[in-house]
Every structure is written in structure tokens, then in C-alpha cells.
Amino acid sequence: MLSYREFALATFIGYAAVFAALYTVYHSLLVCLIAAGLGLCTPRYYKALLIARRKERLKLQFKEALYSLTSCLAAGRSVENAFIATLDDLKLLYPDPRTELLLEFQIVKHRLEHAEPLEQALRSLAARSHVEDIVQFVDVFAACKRSGGDLVEVMKRTSQTIGEKLEIQQDIMVLLAQKRFEARIMMAIPFIFLGFLNLMAPDYMAPLYGGMGYLLLTIGLGALLICFWFIHTIMSIRV
Numbered sequence: 001m002l003s004y005r006e007f008a009l010a011t012f013i014g015y016a017a018v019f020a021a022l023y024t025v026y027h028s029l030l031v032c033l034i035a036a037g038l039g040l041c042t043p044r045y046y047k048a049l050l051i052a053r054r055k056e057r058l059k060l061q062f063k064e065a066l067y068s069l070t071s072c073l074a075a076g077r078s079v080e081n082a083f084i085a086t087l088d089d090l091k092l093l094y095p096d097p098r099t100e101l102l103l104e105f106q107i108v109k110h111r112l113e114h115a116e117p118l119e120q121a122l123r124s125l126a127a128r129s130h131v132e133d134i135v136q137f138v139d140v141f142a143a144c145k146r147s148g149g150d151l152v153e154v155m156k157r158t159s160q161t162i163g164e165k166l167e168i169q170q171d172i173m174v175l176l177a178q179k180r181f182e183a184r185i186m187m188a189i190p191f192i193f194l195g196f197l198n199l200m201a202p203d204y205m206a207p208l209y210g211g212m213g214y215l216l217l218t219i220g221l222g223a224l225l226i227c228f229w230f231i232h233t234i235m236s237i238r239v
Contacts, residue, residue, distance in 0.1 A: 002050075007043050014042025024195045025217050027209050051130075054100060058131050061101035063162055064093055066137070070155040079151065080118055084109055104129065119145065133162050176235055183231045190224060 002010070018039035022032045068089040072082035087105040094102050104125050111121040119142045126138040137158055144154045198205050207213055 002043055002047055010043040010046040011040055014039030021191055024191050025221055055131050058100050058129055059133055059166055062134055063166055065090060065101060066155060066159040070159055073152045073155060080112055180235055187228055
């Protein structure tokens with residue numbers, strides 16, 4: 001949930017950015033004031049971005065937690081005590097008390113202290129996180145505990161699998177980072193070029209702001225939006 005300050009800031013930035021882009025294209029205050037209302041959707045996308053970043057941080061933190069958990073189980077601790085000991089290790093790894101997984105493990109510890117079954121506490125954690133790797137781990141953990149399987153071996157294999165998956169994701173993100181930057185530049189260039197021409201040669205651009213000119217500008221803007229959607233779809237690689 002966005003705070004009031006975050007919501008207001010995202011709304012202002014979105015509205016201002018859309019207004020500036022549309023004014024560069026149409027040079028009509030009325031059109032820009034009305035159409036810039038699309039910028040009011042910015043908080044929704046900003047919230048989705050924050051959620052995605054939180055999930056990525058949770059994945060990396062959970063990977064470290066699994067290594068610690070495996071070590072505790074291999075040392076002969078009970079499963080419940082291993083999770084509590086892992087919380088202490090996480091506090092050393094992440095000094096910031098607001099760290100996502102640190103807060104989640106504190107909730108798990110609190111529930112264990114109130115005699116709640118570990119499986120139930122972990123399922124609650126998985127439901128809050130909405131992270132596929134954590135959900136799968138909890139399912140495997142619950143099945144293994146009920147069937148009496150080798151928890152240490154399960155933890156090792158799960159840690160290895162999640163670690164390999166995260167490494168692949170990070171490699172892909174590195175490869176895509178440059179392309180994303182190039183895509184942003186490509187999307188900005190038409191507006192910069194149009195603004196430059198309006199500033200340096202207003203008489204040359206005057207025919208665009210009347211009659212068929214608005215239709216041509218709208219078609220061009222629509223084509224640019226289609227390109228943006230297409231690029232965003234290509235870049236959204238899910239591992």
C-alpha cells in the first residue's frame with residue numbers, strides 16, 4: 001500500500017510527464033489538461049513496480065535464509081529451532097530492521113512462541129510474499145515433514161535450485177538492462193526532436209497544428225505507444 005506522500009508524488013509526476021509529452025505534440029492546453037488525466041494511473045504502476053522490487057529482494061534474502069536453515073538442520077537442531085536460529089543469522093546479514101524477510105521470520109518466530117504449528121506459519125508467510133519460490137518451498141517442506149523425508153537433503157536441493165534460478169534471472173537482467181536503457185532513449189527521442197523543431201523552426205512546424213496535422217500527430221503518437229507496448233512485452237522475460 002502506497003503512503004499518502006508516495007501516492008501524491010507519483011500522481012504529480014505522472015500527470016506532469018503526460019502533460020509535458022502531450023503539449024510537445026499537440027500544443028493545446030485544453031487537450032493536454034484533459035488527456036493528462038491518464039497520468040493519474042501512475043500510482044497503480046508505481047505500486048506494481050514496488051511490489052516487483054520487493055519480490056526480487058525477498059527472493060535474494062530467502063536464498064540466504066535457506067543456506068542458514070540447512071546449516072542449522074545439519075547441526076542437529078529441530079526444525080522450529082532452526083528457523084529461530086536462522087532469524088539471528090538474518091539479523092547479522094541484514095542490519096536494517098525493515099528488511100522484508102527479517103520481518104517475516106520475526107512473525108514466524110512470534111507464532112511459534114504462541115504454539116502455532118510451523119507449517120501453518122510458513123504457509124501464511126508464503127501467502128503474504130506472493131513469491132513462487134517461497135510457495136514451492138513451503139509445499140515441499142510440508143510434504144517432506146508429513147512424510148518423514150530427509151529435511152536436510154531437501155533443503156540442500158531446494159537451496160541449489162533456487163540459487164541457480166536466481167543466477168539465471170540476474171544474468172538475464174544484466175543483458176536486458178542496456179536494452180531497456182536504449183528503449184527509453186528511443187521512446188524519448190521523438191518528443192525531444194519535436195520540441196527542438198518547434199523551438200528552432202516554429203514556422204516549419206506550424207502546418208502540423210491545424211487540420212490534418214492533428215490527425216498525423218495522433219497517428220504518430222499511437223504508433224509510438226504501440227512500439228512502447230511491444231518493447232515492454234519483449235523485455236518482460238519470466239524465468
